[in-house]
Amino acid sequence: MRGFARAEYEARLTKAQALMAAHDLSALLLTTEAEIRYFTGFLTRFWESPSRPWYLVLPVAGLPVAVIPSIGAALMAQTWVSDIRTWRAPVPLDDGVSLLTDTLNEVAGSGRIGLPSGPETFLRVPQGDWARITAALNGVVVSDGGITAQLRAVKSHAEIAKIETACAIAGRAFARVPQIARQGRALSAVFRDFQGLLLAEGADWVPYLAGGAGPDGYGDVISPASDRLLMQGDVLMLDTGAVFDGYFCDYDRNFAVGPASQLARDTHAHLIDAVDAAADIARPGTTAAELFHAMDKIVTGGAGGSDAGRLGHGLGMQLTEGLSLIVSDHTVLVPGMVITLEPGMDTGTDRIMVHEEDIAITETGCRFLSPRADRTLTQLS
Amino acid sequence: MRGFARAEYEARLTKAQALMAAHDLSALLLTTEAEIRYFTGFLTRFWESPSRPWYLVLPVAGLPVAVIPSIGAALMAQTWVSDIRTWRAPVPLDDGVSLLTDTLNEVAGSGRIGLPSGPETFLRVPQGDWARITAALNGVVVSDGGITAQLRAVKSHAEIAKIETACAIAGRAFARVPQIARQGRALSAVFRDFQGLLLAEGADWVPYLAGGAGPDGYGDVISPASDRLLMQGDVLMLDTGAVFDGYFCDYDRNFAVGPASQLARDTHAHLIDAVDAAADIARPGTTAAELFHAMDKIVTGGAGGSDAGRLGHGLGMQLTEGLSLIVSDHTVLVPGMVITLEPGMDTGTDRIMVHEEDIAITETGCRFLSPRADRTLTQLS
Numbered sequence: 205m206r207g208f209a210r211a212e213y214e215a216r217l218t219k220a221q222a223l224m225a226a227h228d229l230s231a232l233l234l235t236t237e238a239e240i241r242y243f244t245g246f247l248t249r250f251w252e253s254p255s256r257p258w259y260l261v262l263p264v265a266g267l268p269v270a271v272i273p274s275i276g277a278a279l280m281a282q283t284w285v286s287d288i289r290t291w292r293a294p295v296p297l298d299d300g301v302s303l304l305t306d307t308l309n310e311v312a313g314s315g316r317i318g319l320p321s322g323p324e325t326f327l328r329v330p331q332g333d334w335a336r337i338t339a340a341l342n343g344v345v346v347s348d349g350g351i352t353a354q355l356r357a358v359k360s361h362a363e364i365a366k367i368e369t370a371c372a373i374a375g376r377a378f379a380r381v382p383q384i385a386r387q388g389r390a391l392s393a394v395f396r397d398f399q400g401l402l403l404a405e406g407a408d409w410v411p412y413l414a415g416g417a418g419p420d421g422y423g424d425v426i427s428p429a430s431d432r433l434l435m436q437g438d439v440l441m442l443d444t445g446a447v448f449d450g451y452f453c454d455y456d457r458n459f460a461v462g463p464a465s466q467l468a469r470d471t472h473a474h475l476i477d478a479v480d481a482a483a484d485i486a487r488p489g490t491t492a493a494e495l496f497h498a499m500d501k502i503v504t505g506g507a508g509g510s511d512a513g514r515l516g517h518g519l520g521m522q523l524t525e526g527l528s529l530i531v532s533d534h535t536v537l538v539p540g541m542v543i544t545l546e547p548g549m550d551t552g553t554d555r556i557m558v559h560e561e562d563i564a565i566t567e568t569g570c571r572f573l574s575p576r577a578d579r580t581l582t583q584l585s
Numbered sequence: 586m587r588g589f590a591r592a593e594y595e596a597r598l599t600k601a602q603a604l605m606a607a608h609d610l611s612a613l614l615l616t617t618e619a620e621i622r623y624f625t626g627f628l629t630r631f632w633e634s635p636s637r638p639w640y641l642v643l644p645v646a647g648l649p650v651a652v653i654p655s656i657g658a659a660l661m662a663q664t665w666v667s668d669i670r671t672w673r674a675p676v677p678l679d680d681g682v683s684l685l686t687d688t689l690n691e692v693a694g695s696g697r698i699g700l701p702s703g704p705e706t707f708l709r710v711p712q713g714d715w716a717r718i719t720a721a722l723n724g725v726v727v728s729d730g731g732i733t734a735q736l737r738a739v740k741s742h743a744e745i746a747k748i749e750t751a752c753a754i755a756g757r758a759f760a761r762v763p764q765i766a767r768q769g770r771a772l773s774a775v776f777r778d779f780q781g782l783l784l785a786e787g788a789d790w791v792p793y794l795a796g797g798a799g800p801d802g803y804g805d806v807i808s809p810a811s812d813r814l815l816m817q818g819d820v821l822m823l824d825t826g827a828v829f830d831g832y833f834c835d836y837d838r839n840f841a842v843g844p845a846s847q848l849a850r851d852t853h854a855h856l857i858d859a860v861d862a863a864a865d866i867a868r869p870g871t872t873a874a875e876l877f878h879a880m881d882k883i884v885t886g887g888a889g890g891s892d893a894g895r896l897g898h899g900l901g902m903q904l905t906e907g908l909s910l911i912v913s914d915h916t917v918l919v920p921g922m923v924i925t926l927e928p929g930m931d932t933g934t935d936r937i938m939v940h941e942e943d944i945a946i947t948e949t950g951c952r953f954l955s956p957r958a959d960r961t962l963t964q965l966s
Contacts, residue, residue, distance in 0.1 A: 206812075247809055248795070248807045248808060248809060249792070249793050249794065249795060249807075249809065250793075250795065250807035252792050252793045252826060252903075252904045253793075253903070253904050253905040254705040254706075254707075254903055254905065254906070255704070255705050255898065255905045255906075255909070256894070273894060274892035274893075274894060275805070275806070275807060275892060275893050275894055276805075276807060277805075277892065278804045278805040278808075278935065279805055279807060279808050290892075292890065292892060292894045293894050294704065294894055294895060294909050294911065295894075295911070295913065296704050296909075296913070296914070297913065299704065319712060320712075321711060321712035321713045322711055322713055323636070323675065323677050323680065323711055324635040324636050324711070325635075325711050325712070326635075326707065326708065326709050326710060326711060326712075327707065327708065327712060328707050329707060330702060330703055330704055330705070330706050330707060331700060331701075331702035331706070331707075331708060331728065332702045332703055332728065347712070347713065392789075395789075396784050396785075396787075396788075396789070397784075399780075399784050399790065399791075400781045400784050400785065403777045403778075403780050403781050403784075404777075404781065406777075407777075408773075408776075408777070408809070408810075409780065409791065409794070410780075410790065410791070411630070411633050411792070412630050412631075412633045412634075413630065413790070414629070414630060414631065423659045424656065424657075424658075424659040424660055425656070426629045426630075426631035426656060426657060426660060427629060427659075427660050428628055428629060428630065428789070429789075431587075445633060509673065510673075511655035511656060511658065511671075511673060512655075512656050513637070513654060513655060513656055513673045513674050513675055513676075514675060517636065522633075522634070522635055523633045523634050524634040524635065524636045525635070525636075528636070528675050528677075530675065530676070532676065532677070532678065533677070554659065
């Protein structure tokens with residue numbers, strides 16, 4: 205099924221409004237893709253264009269108000285939102301500033317207006333416009349206290365089903381990598397073909413693909429593809445965030461080009477062991493930091509991390525969202541959280557191997573959403 | 586060729602520093618993908634993750650300073666930037682805040698720090714972090730006066746060559762649409778396959794695909810694909826922003842499913858005429874508003890626009906950037922600007938047709954970067 209039932213959006217709004225009341229907020233102001241989509245279902249790739257601001261106002265009581273460019277009116281009208289106020293953006297002199305301030309003054313009066321202000325949030329509004337908006341408000345803008353992030357961190361069954369579908373699509377594409385990757389092929393060609401496989405297997409689009417290849421490992425995990433040819437002795441890694449109906453998977457697979465070295469095979473087995481160690485303790489009540497330590501013990505002997513910065517993270521409407529598997533994140537796991545386990549190990553000077561799987565926290569433990577990789581490294585010809 | 590010669594980045598920096606001096610700025614602070622890539626060449630899809638802030642500081646004299654998460658150090662070291670300062674993000678308690686403020690205080694002292702603040706810009710930093718940063722600065726943050734946008738609006742020959750490559754890739758994919766789109770196929774299947782064609786023809790990735798299909802037109806131009814089957818009498822439109830080496834094309838093509846109606850054929854011919862009317866006057870000295878009026882006269886009889894908000898826009902490192910073809914944009918065209926011409930016409934209640942081409946402004950006129958569409962609507966079986 206595409207989208208969600210109206211009840212899903214009503215439940216999100218009801219929870220948000222209870223938290224808004226607890227934080228003494230008269231309204232929430234949202235400006236980014238994921239935040240606006242979470243409360244409306246407004247799904248479009250048009251966010252790729254930075255030219256127009258988009259606003260959603262959630263009152264502490266009542267229904268959402270969309271304050272958006274007229275080019276989005278037809279699509280927003282297909283969502284459950286009925287109060288849609290538009291202007292013919294872009295109009296640099298008043299690009300929704302008056303319409304938004306009028307709406308906020310009407311909805312929030314002189315009350316407190318919550319704006320997402322914590323980690324991973326930003327204000328998708330030009331600074332010049334923002335100064336004019338705040339100057340014209342009767343109310344005052346404050347942090348939303350993390351309400352939006354807190355709600356998004358715990359997924360419904362319907363949301364988890366979409367992430368699991370995205371994971372299954374990537375799983376089928378990963379299984380076909382031997383068809384497209386072999387000695388003598390350029391990494392850039394493999395990247396191009398792998399995106400094609402993801403689409404062929406059912407991805408709506410492929411916002412993220414990274415990876416690398418080199419003798420027993422790669423230099424980093426965020427680089428685009430080079431034209432370097434795959435060589436015997438390389439370890440090839442592909443890490444994808446493919447999207448199904450607005451939800452991401454995020455996991456990778458490693459492959460040996462020709463027979464793998466003992467080092468590559470051992471490293472891969474250790475990475476799988478690290479994932480298993482974290483999955484073994486992943487249940488309600490465990491903390492993000494405890495998942496980190498379970499993996500860090502295996503991959504560094506307990507050194508406390510690496511330059512990657514973390515060993516996994518939350519996942520959902522964005523490639524990464526929510527908690528981080530780091531020493532200082534003491535978030536307590538609850539059912540409905542979706543998390544990547546992403547341990548990495550050094551395999552030489554400036555060389556690493558990284559493995560990643562996606563899990564959902566259940567009532568009693570966790571469930572793998574990605575089809576688990578074998579401990580044995582897959583060999584390509 | 587991938588990337589740019591070092592001289593290209595040096596030229597960008599030199600121009601920026603001259604403008605910074607004229608605006609009495611001690612430094613520029615940049616936080617978004619396109620702005621940081623413009624001055625460094627740092628190209629990665631990792632921006633899809635919102636979890637880590639990234640900073641680039643350009644001093645009014647001297648070389649750029651990158652203040653970035655350690656996960657990006659290896660990739661940034663491959664660019665021309667040598668002063669790379671990293672921290673192990675994410676660290677919610679101090680996610681680069683100290684490192685950035687120390688750097689800004691060192692580079693800018695008590696001077697003025699320019700931040701992009703105009704249309705299409707935003708601050709990709711959590712509001713909470715930003716409050717801590719500004720509180721710890723010795724200098725003062727002000728608008729950059731549009732320096733960054735102004736520089737990016739005029740492309741070098743090397744930049745235009747990349748956009749032209751992206752346009753040629755899309756042109757070859759559009760030519761193959763009859764292979765994937767026909768009566769009885771779902772629009773969602775066509776979207777999926779068309780992304781595959783773009784990759785097969787050489788796109789690095791496909792950040793944007795929108796479109797629609799319906800009798801003699803479609804409801805809007807920003808919706809994702811539905812599972813509706815193509816029917817005889819439909820007009821199918823596909824609008825893509827495919828990327829080659831970090832630069833976008835952005836244009837569309839319309840197709841008739843079975844024999845086109847007189848209305849669809851006439852509308853398509855008018856849209857081509859509107860593009861031609863704009864291209865005929867597109868040269869240095871013409872304004873964005875004049876291009877708008879040349880097209881608006883044909884598509885609305887001079888009514889002054891529609892809900893799309895504009896009839897074209899600048900194009901480059903982002904799907905849309907720079908000027909807007911609207912009544913109130915009096916930007917004067919100069920050689921090196923790259924612009925889309927994107928007229929639309931109503932074809933019925935809540936139905937439109939839109940056509941789009943990409944041009945570059947030359948010394949004497951303009952040059953089509955997209956392979957121009959024929960006046961006759963292409964018919965699918």
